[in-house]
Amino acid sequence: MKNLTGKHNFYINYLAQFFLVCAFCVGCTVKGKAQNIALNKPYTLSVLPNYNLTAPSTDKTSLTDGSYTSGKLWTNKTTVGWTRRNDVTITIDLQRQAPVRAVNFNSVRGSEAGVNFPANIYVFISSDNQNYAYLGDAAQTDDNASGTYKVEKFSVDNLNATGRYVKLVVVPNGKFIFCDEIEIIRGNGVAKAIAKNIPVAKIKDVVDSLTQATSDKKDLARKGYSITTMANKSIAQVKGEIGVANANKLKKSFATSFVIEKYNPWDTLSAIRKPVAANGPLLYDFAISVGGVQYGAFVITNTNTTSQTVSFNINNNPSIASIDLFEGRQVPSLDGSQVVDPLVPIMRNANVQPGESKMFVFKVTGKASATAASSTIGITSQGFNSSISVNTNIINISGAADNDINTVNWAYLNYPMLKNIKAAAVKDLKDHHINTFVIPAKVIPKPGDFNFTALNAYIQNIKPAKNILLFANYSAAANQSSDPNVKFMTDAWKANFIKWYAAMIATIKNNGGITNIYLYPYDEARKNDITAFNVFAKWAKQSVSNLKLFGTLTNADAIKQVSPYLSVSEVKNDASLLAAIAASQSDVWIYDTKGVSRSLSPYQYYRLMAWNAFAKGLKGIGFWNYADIGSDRSTNLISAPFKNVGNDFAVIYNSPDNGIITSRRWEAFKLGIEDYRIISTYSKKFGVQKTKDLVLSVTSAPSSLNKADEVRNRMIKELVN
Known part of the structure; x- marks a missing residue:
């Protein structure tokens, strides 16, 4: 599955060159007299405004007319607004080459009304509208937080750039974007040339990669890792260092290369954590119907300071149609967290990074009636051996x-x-x-x-x-x-x-x-x-x-x-x-x-x-x-x-x-x-009320992740007795 990780190398390399721009752009304000060279300049929008209390969809001037809104931004026709969860791109034509020191974006929040400042305001510049340079993310500032009504001017400053076209890609944080004015502040003197190596058709891909990096850093910060220590480092480098540090801590508690834990397949999992159990043979007892399925999971934590390849060998019982093994991958979610969601099929091997805990989920499918059908999942890696036993009662539930x-x-x-x-x-x-x-x-x-x-x-x-x-x-x-x-x-x-x-x-x-x-x-x-x-x-x-x-x-x-x-x-x-x-x-x-x-x-x-x-x-x-x-x-x-x-x-x-x-x-x-x-079949044999009582014991305790299996197993056993 190596192709899953190699597709965006161009953008990763690009980020390595340009991500540092944010370090000195974020949170700056423009002081003193400054010339706004965007004033009354034309612009184009990727999406027409569609919030009905602000400027109409035909508006083409409000963002650069120099007029700031009086009163609430989202109820005024001098503001441009979108009801939208996707990016909006604004391209301003300065009509001639000019030095640029700062780009300002005036926006609003009111969390009580579901309005937040933009999650990102990526700024790019170009001389020809064909090839762009990335200048920074105006929204990455401590001022960008939820709260009561507030108007804020977000800026990227000290740019020392030159160009004719300034492109802003605005990513909403929620379902609204509001802006009443964009300013582009003329630089002092001749600006230095900036490498313009982003074709306009590739800006969306670069934006995706930038947003990924921002999300990853926020996720790590929420988990207690200092943003300062992440400066000037790639996300992969930061995660690698965190993993090695965790592995060194784990070695003090576990005298083994790996720790294997029995785990609920529906539970959350942090990749960097301390296991709660030591190694030992793991036993799973399942009751399933013929043709039905059941799921189990285990977590492998690598206590080595180097990545390790783990091999699996499944010995299946003939009464079981299959045991399918999956690797649970961590992916980003829209709330900024990393979650275990995709289940990637494992043919034989999987890789576990230093200090990492990785979830493995297996699915058992019943084929024929059998009592205590036994199967095993063998786990090996460089002298390490363990196994998982799966005992399955496969029952034919008529109807x-x-x-x-x-x-x-x-x-x-x-x-x-x-x-x-x-x-x-x-x-x-x-x-x-x-x-x-x-x-x-x-x-x-x-x-x-x-x-x-x-x-x-x-x-x-x-x-x-x-x-x-x-x-x-x-x-x-x-x-x-x-x-x-x-x-x-x-x-x-x-x-x-x-x-x-x-x-x-x-x-x-x-x-x-x-x-x-x-x-x-x-x-x-x-x-x-x-x-x-x-x-x-x-x-x-x-x-x-x-x-x-x-x-x-x-x-x-x-x-x-x-x-x-x-x-x-x-x-x-x-x-x-x-x-x-x-x-x-x-x-x-x-x-x-x-x-x-x-x-x-x-x-x-x-x-x-x-x-x-x-x-x-x-x-x-x-x-x-x-x-x-x-x-x-x-x-x-x-x-x-x-x-x-x-x-x-x-x-x-x-x-x-x-x-x-x-x-x-x-x-x-x-x-x-x-x-x-199974529930419906059970109700026909034992009555609706008894069945509902059992079902309600599950639905009334939704955080008890084992409860549904407990009640389901009870029903299966009573159906065949």
């Missing part, structure tokens, strides 16, 4: 596979990271028990258009499937009709719709063999869309034969007006919303859309979804999203630099060989669905 809950995670096959791996993605989704597929609006013809070619092609990828949801997306007027002269919900439109919908359903059934089909007209309807959804649903339920409607509901008004007409109401995970929909005639599913997904607990958020659904009597569960990494990224590689966007929801990663790398979160979700099968 368990028929008790699936409905599951959906909006896995659009046209997402960038799935473009070349559609077949692998569908297999992976079904292996993880996703049985409901959402068809994106892009491949659904508009009402009145009977060309179903794109839809049929998409259906061929996912068949067979238990449910499909046809996401028509009528909140976009362009999707409402194939003929602009036939307006939505007119008599002509209704007549067209009835014929069109019947033809579409017949096509899907004939070509895909899928019969459980739902129309999904609006997503998370709000305000006017709620009324439109209500009018459409009321008419359609009376006029369109065999119509099943699906909707995602996020507010009480939508529940009141729309849910009575839905076959399935999927409600945002909120206790008040679930209480409001209690009287609905539809099946009720639940879903969630929490961000910073890499940092979400595999156990509490992903595995316990199914347990909570049973406790609440729900028929389906879902989460956003299988493969959403943002439209500006095509792959989600483990080695990719940290990307500070709000779209990092994916539970899978791309591998360099065009495959899929799973995650702890994704495996925990799979296990939760298999838990649900």
Whole structure:
């Protein structure tokens, strides 16, 4: 897997040359009389302003007009604002070469309103708008902190640079960016030339690498390591020194080259830590169903001051279909922490750095009924030998596979990271028990258009499937009709719709063999869309034969007006919303859309979804999203630099060989669905109330990571006795 780490050497080398700029740029202010050479100069934006209380999207002057806002920045038309979790690039044309001493960016925070200063304000300069030099990050200052309302001018100073084009790449810290003025201060005298070795097309990659380095340093600082001691050193060098120091400490406590600990596969893990247990044979006892899975984990800590290669040898019992071994990799999360998330398959060997603790997760899949089926995982490294014993009771639970809950995670096959791996993605989704597929609006013809070619092609990828949801997306007027002269919900439109919908359903059934089909007209309807959804649903339920409607509901008004007409109401995970929909005639599913997904607990958020659904009597569960990494990224590689966007929801990663790398979160979700099968089967034998009592003992103690396994094992044993 060496290709996972080598892709961005160019940017790492670049950072080694230019990261020091920040040391003298950060936190400086411009004093005395200074000429603002950006005044009234033109600029271009990568994204038009879209915050409705500030300057309109047509504004082209507010950032350089010399006018500072009076009053609250985010409610004034002299401020430029974005509601956005992705970067915004601002390129100012000075219209001639000029010496530049400082670049200022005036912004605002108000944490009580969810507004923070930008996470980064990267500044670049160029003479030709083709090749740029990096000048610094104006946002890396002690003044950049959360707190009450405050306006702050962020600067990079003492630049001694020259150029015509100044480019600022602004990375939000949250979902807002506000700025009312950008100043570029003329330098005194002739500036020195700066190497301009960044092609404009590569700035995004450099920004990613810079953000990764900043995040890594912040993560280390949170763990108690001094920023001062990190100065002038690469992140790899700093981490290496920390690891060696930790190894020297560990040698005083452990007289061995490695320490191996039994570990919960869903627990958090810091790479630099002191183990809590010494070596010894590790024993795992699992109870699983035929065809079902269970997971175990162990942590290896290297007490050597040099990196070590560890070899694994699996001796499998014939009753077990497989024991798959994975290395848990540390990756950055959007909250700035490092988390164990991707699970990289291990063929035989793995490397453990000095002083590092690394998690290894194994998955056992049952094949045939057996009592105490014994398997071992051997571990060796340069004279060190240990082993892990896995004893498995494999039980045939009759009917368990028929008790699936409905599951959906909006896995659009046209997402960038799935473009070349559609077949692998569908297999992976079904292996993880996703049985409901959402068809994106892009491949659904508009009402009145009977060309179903794109839809049929998409259906061929996912068949067979238990449910499909046809996401028509009528909140976009362009999707409402194939003929602009036939307006939505007119008599002509209704007549067209009835014929069109019947033809579409017949096509899907004939070509895909899928019969459980739902129309999904609006997503998370709000305000006017709620009324439109209500009018459409009321008419359609009376006029369109065999119509099943699906909707995602996020507010009480939508529940009141729309849910009575839905076959399935999927409600945002909120206790008040679930209480409001209690009287609905539809099946009720639940879903969630929490961000910073890499940092979400595999156990509490992903595995316990199914347990909570049973406790609440729900028929389906879902989460956003299988493969959403943002439209500006095509792959989600483990080695990719940290990307500070709000779209990092994916539970899978791309591998360099065009495959899929799973995650702890994704495996925990799979296990939760298999838990649900066992729970549902148990309830049919022992009654709903007894089962709910056991389930609630798990869901009421979500921080007890072993509780679900304890209750699941009890249920399995009682089912076969």
